[in-house]
Amino acid sequence: MSQLLGIPPQALFGQLLLGLINGSFYALLSLGLAVIFGMLNVVNMAHGALYMVGAFVAWLLLTYAGVGYWGALVLAPLAVGLVGLALERTLLRRLYKVDHLYGLLLTFGLALIFEGAFRHHYGVSGQPYPIPDLLRGGTNLGFMYLPTYRGWVVAASLLVCLGTWFAIERTRLGAYLRAATENPTLVQAFGINVPVMVSLTYGFGVALAGLAGVLAAPIYQVSPMMGSNLIIVVFAVVVIGGMGSILGAIVTGLGLGLLEGLTKVFYPEASNIVVFVIMAVVLMVKPAGLFGRER
Amino acid sequence: MRGGSPKILLTGALLLLAVLAPYALYPVFLMKVLCFALFACAFNLLIGFAGLLSFGHAAFFGGAAYVAAHVVKEWGWSPEAGLLTATAAAGGMGLVFGLLAIRRQGIYFAMITLALSQMIFFLALQLPFTHGEDGIQAVPRGHLFGLFDLSQPLTMYYTVLAIFLGGFALIWRAVHSPFGQVLKAIRENEPRAVSLGYRTERYKLLAFVLSASLAGLAGGTKALVFQLASLTDVTWQMSGEVVLMTLLGGMGTLLGPVVGAAIVVTLESYLAATSLPVPVVIGAIFVVCVLVFRRGIVGELLHRLPGKGKR
Secondary structure, three states: OOOEOOEOHHHHHHHHHHHHHHHHHHHHHHHHHHHHHHHHOOOOOOHHHHHHHHHHHHHHHHHHHOOOHHHHHHHHHHHHHHHHHHHHHHOHHHHOOOOOHHHHHHHHHHHHHHHHHHHHHHOOOOEOOOOOHHHOOEEEOOOOEEEHHHHHHHHHHHHHHHHHHHHHHHOHHHHHHHHHHHOHHHHHHOOOOHHHHHHHHHHHHHHHHHHHHHHHOOOOOEOOOOOHHHHHHHHHHHHHHOOOOHHHHHHHHHHHHHHHHHHHHHOHHHOOOHHHHHHHHHHHHOOOOOOOOOO | OOOHHHHHHHHHHHHHHHHHHHHOOOHHHHHHHHHHHHHHHHHHHHHOOOOOOOOOHHHHHHHHHHHHHHHHHOOOOOHHHHHHHHHHHHHHHHHHHHHHHOOOOHHHHHHHHHHHHHHHHHHHHHOHHHOHHHOEOOOOOOEEOOOEEOOOHHHHHHHHHHHHHHHHHHHHHHHOOHHHHHHHHHHHOHHHHHHOOOOHHHHHHHHHHHHHHHHHHHHHHHHHHHOOEOHHHHOHHHHHHHHHHHHHHOOOOOOHHHHHHHHHHHHHHHHOOOOOOHHHHHHHHHHHHHHHOOOHHHHHHHHHOOOOOOO
16 A cells, blocks of 8 residues: 555645644634633634734743743643633623624734734744653654654644533533523523623633644744634634534534645645635535534 | 705815825825725725625735736736726625625624635735735836826826725715615614515625725725735735724714724824834724724714714
8 A cells, every 4th residue: 555545645644634733723723712702702803812822921931931831731821811811801891782793803903912012022933842852752653653742732632622512511510601601691690600701711712722822832833923824714614613513613623624634635725725615615505504503 | 964065165175185185295105095095985885884894805905906916017908907807806706705705694794704805815825926925016007098107106196086086986876875775774674674675685795796896996006006916915914904994984984984094004104113013003993992982083073063973
């Protein structure tokens, strides 16, 4: 088996792995977006910028405080989550009573501020972030070579995604959350503090973005622009999956990552736009998205 | 309409100002303002009158700039033919985008237009005729109708002014027509408009195509003015910028986008000379506008005028 569909298997599986990794980031980010959207009805345009902030916090921790990867894996999402909490409390909160479009515009402004500030300080050239010692090297699987860190990223994000899905769909806290999404006033009447829940949800959603940023740091360069193009693909993922659905975000994210990888093998020129083409097709057939409900 | 004569006076004064402006200010700067003003007015036709937030208008603006630059430079077409082709191309793109996007509403609509416009960005990056990062440079301005030499700054300025006024008049006409009334009805309450028997989808699509075409006209004109079509104009940040211009000036007012475009362009060229990072300032204005200044400058003025703006 030296050729598979006319492609050397090494190249095919290599691209599929790359696709799977990209897919993990799509899934983590669109999951955060879905959680935030479900609770706040806000399309968080700042999600990409906060993903970038997560990567930068990891880099800053390493450069200035000597805190390594594993510390950053906890501290950076926490820091991003706190930033999110502060943003929700001071800014987003004021917009719940007006058209949801203003939430999108506000977070767009925030994204510009974050990206502009980091770009002003660190320039557009990326900063390298070393792979932690424990995850260096790789395994030869016979048909392909699997770098350990990449395998870790896929496993870790899958675990986080499934954990989040479980927490929302199968636990009591998740039940409150879903109930508050449907009817906040009623849930409030049962004695649950909905505004606090909303703040925490936003904090948690952007913390997921921050976590994705830390995971991405050793793979890509840590650069101020790393979030801005990724976020549009994630929006397309969200439109394809259907905004309301947690499972849709995860499955569509991973699936589209894989599809992108496949396109890179067979028709590289289209790899950047394949997600958008799929989006157009899905919109024609099923405007609510693959997993979405029409509302 | 009450108070017709002050309105005519105001219009006359503004026109006079526009005609005399290049003697006081740098014409290229003014032309940039006019191009962005037309772009913002076109965008405002959608958000302000039909309530549709498109976050992908850079695709029409920047995409049309590429078309105009290519047909004028590579095919040697005349400037007016270049602008017409650019407008038509943007309109065609608008038709395709519109057909896809109007199936969803609100934030979904915004996200779909955003994603589709990103597709145009990648095409502009990869297609051979756009020359990737370099863009199409040294586009000749040529002679308008074979008569007026556009390499003269003043001739170019008055051409751009005429294009802007034409576009603005078209938007004014559209807004003050039965078509515009239906758009407003859709903005206020779409189910009711449907129940009154209007096929709202068609109206929204027509508004989308009209808006895209005019945005394309603005982009094509900008390509002629700066003799350049580049990636900057197709980025999604550019789509955001036109939203800001409209929001700052006043959504749903006719003059608002013009004022907003003038302020943002002025601010950007002023900030470029300072050490302040432009995106941070623009982002901060965005946040302030959304939080405390949603009517925009012109909207706020109209609201405070006695007996006006109080529907």
